[in-house]
Amino acid sequence: MGSAVVLEEKWPVLGRHQQAAEWLRVWTDLGRAPRTIDAYARGLAEYLLVCERDGINPVTANKLQVAAFVKELTTRPSRRGPNVVVLDSGVGLANATLQQRLVPVRLFYDYLIEEGLRDSNPVGRGRYTPGRKFGGHQRGLVPRLKKLPWIPTEQQWLDLLEVVRDEPIRNRVMLAFAYDAALRREELCSLRTDDLDPAHRTLRVRAETTKTRRERIVPYLAATGVLLSGYLAHRATISRTRGPLFLSESRRNYGQPLTLWTWSKVIRRVALAADLPRFSTHTTRHLCLTDLARMGWELHTIASFAGHGSTESTLTYIHLSGRDLAEKLNRGMQQIHSWRIDMLTRANSTMPEATS
Template sequence: MDNQELPPALEQALGGFGRYLEGERARSAHTLRAYLSDLRSLLEYAASEGIIELPGLELGTLRRWLGAQNQAGMSRSTLARRSATARSFTAWAMREDLIGTDPALRLRAPRREKSLPGVLQSQQLTRLLGGLAEAAAEGAPLPVRNRAMVELLYATGLRVGELAGMDVDDLNPDRRTLRVIGKGNKERTVPYGVPAAVAVDDWLRRGRPMLAKEHSGTALFLGSRGNRVDQRQVRAVVKDVFEALGDTSATGPHALRHSAATHLLDGGADLRAVQEILGHSSLATTQIYTHVSVDRLRKSYQQAHPRA
């Protein structure tokens, strides 16, 4: 759909806010496009109500704008983002003296829906990892690498970017721990088990030397040309093994992270220990996995108890 023509004052404000985001806030191109699309939607709605200058923008207009999108079926997460865009825009307009009062101060976004993460069952993981081990047994370097990457993702709950950024020196094979540089450049130490240790050792002995080049440096996992593996390649590997599994809707590495966290808690691990392993800055983020465990417990109870 083509953008509607805005009144000159509103178009000028849209451009000014875009320059602010791009310059002072150093937003990414993707975020910039999303924010400006949100703001254009708001200003087009305001124009449809006869508003031609920013001082005419009122709280009621903002609420009706969000309400119209809610009725159109827009997701809560998108509505929450658009509400945040509106608040950022009006706060900027106040600082620029384009408006005298901030109409978005009392604007409330709908709460984001908290979806429970998808979790692979233990028997699914046994089949998945068993298939990778069979492929690796033939000795080709990429299957050996793929097995090691997936074993390590599940064993540690690493984010895909953390896995791709690992160096050989980050491993401590004697203690079966690895050093991870996570979000916010925060460092943590994560343990891993014997199956992952076996797979990684196999990669280091048999697979990596076959792919390593002079430019490979100390990268733990390499692509077919000897470069450090990137996140896209890891995601493609995980997508393929999930598709081969056949009985899961999981598609990406984050499903392995979800599974690792949930299985740790199901096995009795302390919530704060799981927080440390996953690198969550807030315990509240980790607590979503307790909801997964309680939900599974409730389903098991309802299926098994005669008076559930």
């Protein structure tokens, strides 16, 4: 209940719509992660504000009115303007962000249907429908784009490391863990001192910090262990108590657990200094999983290492560049290619000369 009240204080529009407040309270009582609840509240509040502005009753809104909301999201100017790095221009939301905004709206209408307040959901979801004409596939309200994740080239990675070399030891060990163990931002920032097993060079990623709620044990390399030893010695000068591994050293939050947003700011600052604006807190995870694929790891092994619920999720993270694929093709085709060329040249050498 307390969490719901805080959300209504943050977005007063939620308190003005009884069904919206009740819907959020249900998800909160079901124990959804605070960040998930916060994202749901933000997305639904944005939709409700548009409904209030346009004089639309959200309970009875139709597909046309929801489509108008989607159009606004895709055309509104980006607050980051020319600094936007995800889109090709400074207008509208990225496709993935747009999908995130629509999820709470769709779930809200699912709730209204369950409560008997509506008969249908104006926010469609793409799904396969047996017996449906034209292939049996029903499109969602917004097509879902699947783009390849960006990963740095070898030179870009070296440029980043050149900048990181001058960073405090905490930031260096965090970046090493982020790549070495393919950690998500929340998994990294939520590590505790008792999650470490230096004797076996492994760390425990607790279920409550993961996206899929799956606990896993992952290894890290000896070089990362050396950095970790140095950081633990440094951490002891800040706090000797066990608990969160990475601590803030700012004057305002000295000794407090490092927040997700602080780590994002660190990575953003480092990325811009290395002239790599597309580098993010998730890039190291993409890069690690891609490197494992390059080394020949089997897909299900990479999925287990990454903590994915299915290998399908893993495939969206692994990005082999055109150069990687060309090298694989060349290695696989070398023998048969040589055979074909050999046969071709032999055939040419036995062919009679052309007559004029």
